[in-house]
Amino acid sequence: MVGIWGPGGIGKTTIAKAVFNSIRHKFETSCFLADVGSNSNGRAQLQERLLHDVLRDSNLKVSSVDQGVSFIKERMQDKKVLLILDNVSHSSQLNNLVPSPDCFGPGSRILITTRDKRWLIAHEVNEVYEVKMLDDHHALELFSLHAFKRNEPPSDYLELAQHVIRYAQGLPLALIVLGSHLFRRSTEEWEATIGSCKGGPQADIQEVLKLSYDALGRDLKELFLDIACFFKGEYAARVKPILEACYDHKTMVIGIAQLQEKALIRIDKDDRIWLHDLIEEMGKDIVYQESPDEPGERSRLWSGKDVDHVLTNNTGTNKVIGIQVPWLLSTISMNAKSFSEMRNLRYISMGGPSFSGDIDYLSNQLRWLDWHNCPLQCFPSDFQANKLVELNIISCKIRQLWEGRKHLWVAQSKES
Template identity: 45%
Template sequence: MDYHLQKMEEIFPQMINPLSNDVCMVGIYGFGGIGKTTIAKVLYNRFAAQFMITSFLANVREDSKSRGLLPLQKQLLNDILPRRKNFISNVDEGIRMIKDRLCFKKVLLVLDDVDDLNQLEALAGDHNWFGLGSRIIVTTRDKHLLEVHEMDALFEAKKLDHKQATELFSWNAFKQNHPKEDYEKLSNSVVHYVNGLPLGLKVLGCFLYGKTISQWESELHKMEREPNQKIQHVLKRSYDELDCTQKQIFLDVACFFNGEDKDFVTRILDACNFFAKSGIRVLSDKCLISIRDNNIWMHDLLRHLGRDIVRQEFPEDPGKWSRLCYPDVISHVLTRKMGTEAFKGILFDLSIPKWIHITTESFVMMKNLRLLKIILDRESTSMRDDYKVKLSKDFEFPSYELRYLYWHGYPLEYLPSSFYAEDLVELDMCYSSL
């Protein structure tokens, strides 16, 4: 974690400078498993000796939900002055006592995993609660929470680069700082899959420790379809805290729109009545997506999470999933005419040469289909004979809900006469026979 500490020193030296008499509140944010708590612990352990009073309140979110805020206030007061009698009967009394006891003392306080403004207001409400030179460090998954509380500096915990990720994974998988001989390629595959997430590197490294090459290969194949549940459990907490509409946006991005232009995605999702401007901002604040060059990006493991949430809707019956994005599953569903009203979106990547026959019956029950995207490689279709898409001449789209239709290489000369386009906001039929 020295990399993170170095970055923090560059971003806000006032946090590191022990001679500064300013009271400084620092927020560390990022999605689950990215290393926020580890960074806070590194800072706490490195600088604790320079403060009169120190306190590290771990798992604030979990403790406040299970026990309430009052026990956390009592824990803080006990850390401050363990020999004093700290009788408080409610949160307001706790606030007054914390302010009275700390306002002239140089304090290092860490509030780990905060998820509600009430937690901050009860434990570290304002700068004047603390004596000169105090440092308050808050970790959270919600950047907006830190902004509302007007923190002095914000630091985003980011994923590790390939070298750092390989080293962390190797310590857990091989008990050394580099992969064992014959495991280099497999290790690179795991590191690529985890995409710099420290939690994933530790969990998978420990899981694969001592296993054979064939067992590693088997587990890697499994993870592509069924992600590690220990990692998923940590990541899913942020998803569970979204409201219903925000969850729909998250799943649509995970299944269809990763890497797409934000304005383009907003236009389509607004047409689905998802209030996309607000929802995309919330997902960004909670670090479930990032916006770079006006494109929406989702970490690979979060994308796997979204697709696994869809799969878990009906694990044994993909005909009832809300979204389809695995090519082999889509082929299975379409050729067996398993489509249902549950389908809201389909992303069918046919860039790998394949033959498939799609009929009206394949789509007849998909009455709630909002998004249909069929991708193929134009060069492969013009240069190779082993790729074929066949549609019946009477092919129809039964859905009245289509907002987005993207079908490169559409093989018919006409759209169906019954095609309903009143609510369509995006139509892309390049390289087709229209």
């Protein structure tokens, strides 16, 4: 058994099909079960399809999953089979279709494609092949085949094609979708497509990538959106305590491991958290779509323009759970009511800008408050810091904290 693992759109199914077509003649019988994870016909029907293809008995009927498992165990042991299980999304699918390694005859080969490495490990596959992003040379070749029906772009399109390559970052799906969209289009249409970030072919790419997100549980979705919106490129050692404060230790540790297994994030050799730009873009678009017209109705704010709008105009709501201000922002003018409706706010990171004004409310749900150049001299009188685990208020004007519990790490400058 060999697993083929990687994110959506990277070409797992294409590789499996190529292998299947090139070696199937070496086997007594073969079966390609497409899109196992989203098959609407049910598990028993998948088992029946497998049995029909391998045994060549169209009269055989499978009335239940348990019966199908028994048939597979009893009737395939003398068959040298090539079996492809495409897009597996849960261990039960593997257990029902390959209940044990010795179900099939000697010399059999089973290829499993999945977005989630965990299922491969749990099923004890022999090898896991991680599909890598294409390098620039091969990316340009794949893109050109779809955009120009040749191996390289014409000279007058080369610079535009290189822009697309940088955008796609080696993801085959992006290269194919964009190449097909741009085929026989003018340079003006190319420039408009490259300059656009919403709709069109990009929407098709995001729809495929979003399949991995949709399969996550609630806590994993929240964890992924936090990382996509706030923590790409950050050191994992810095991010993990923040996520643990906002969730819990078990959710954080298991969640990060599962997001890596699902190829949505990776932690590099320098301990930094990374996402493919298109996966990051997908996560941010999910949050944007929560309220396209009013950022104060979204769960997370990371754009300087949106943060300034919300804090200046008091448009924040109880839907906002995290705010991160970019260092490039210069000034934000707050007022007493800037945070008054954000009652579920749990994470604030105010980095570079200087702030003016004062506030009379902070959420009692706050876990993490990292605020440089904080303009406050004291915290709101009704602020309860029972859930706060870190307060970093370097270069601030704070003279007095709050009444009650203060079991947390407090970092202050000598001037504060």
